[in-house]
Amino acid sequence: MDDQSFERIFKENFTVLTNIAYSVVKDSDVAKDVVQQVFLKMWRNREGLNVQSSLKNYLHRSVINTSLNHLEKEKRLTEMSEGHTNNLAFAKNDVEQQVVRNEVEMKVKEAVSALPIRCQTVFSLSRFEGLSNKEIADHMDISIKTVENQMGKALKSLRESLKSVLNDRFISVIITIISLMN
Structure with a gap:
């Protein structure tokens, strides 16, 4: 051609x-x-x-x-x-979520550290160690009713301490999340 x-x-x-x-x-x-x-x-x-x-x-x-x-x-x-755009968005969200998670974890730990020793111990054994009220009572050699009262005081104190940082609805969720992280 x-x-x-x-x-x-x-x-x-x-x-x-x-x-x-x-x-x-x-x-x-x-x-x-x-x-x-x-x-x-x-x-x-x-x-x-x-x-x-x-x-x-x-x-x-x-x-x-x-x-x-x-x-x-x-x-x-x-x-x-x-896909690249979605990956970037997910990565950005992951970083933002991790920053928020770290800040919340720090605030919760500070609030737990500020609890009276007995409340702190009961709360830590319950939320961080996953022990039942009966197991905590046996471990600390106190009554189940005392464990319940101490947990109530701890949760009330944490709600007050974290109110400025978090909405009341989310405090229990955050405490649960923190207990799962440890």
């Missing part, structure tokens, strides 16, 4: 092929690029090009395939981009 015959084939088919590509990709600039890619590939492979059917059918099929390949590539790029 020489330059003149290639140019003639290009001019005769460009508009029709662009319309075919447009029907697939729905973007006129992309459709023109697709047709140019097909002709560029055809020119580069002109020495070994072996068209089994008509040239018209070959060009139509090439444009359709190249258009579909373009859509698939765009889809993959979009998915990768969205």
Whole structure:
């Protein structure tokens, strides 16, 4: 195939092929690029090009395939981009959550440290060690009622201590979270 015959084939088919590509990709600039890619590939492979059917059918099929390949590539790029964006958002959220978690953990530990020794011990055995009221009573050699009273005092004191930092609804949730972390 020489330059003149290639140019003639290009001019005769460009508009029709662009319309075919447009029907697939729905973007006129992309459709023109697709047709140019097909002709560029055809020119580069002109020495070994072996068209089994008509040239018209070959060009139509090439444009359709190249258009579909373009859509698939765009889809993959979009998915990768969205995945990257989502990963960045998750990472940012993870960092923010960790900072908040660390601050809350520090405030809770300070509040627990400020409790009277007996309240602190009962609270720590209950929330951090996971002992039942009976186990705490046996361990400390006190009555179950005393354990319940000390836990009540500890929770009331913690609610007051943490009120400025946290909403009342979340204090018990935070205390539970802290107990799971240790």
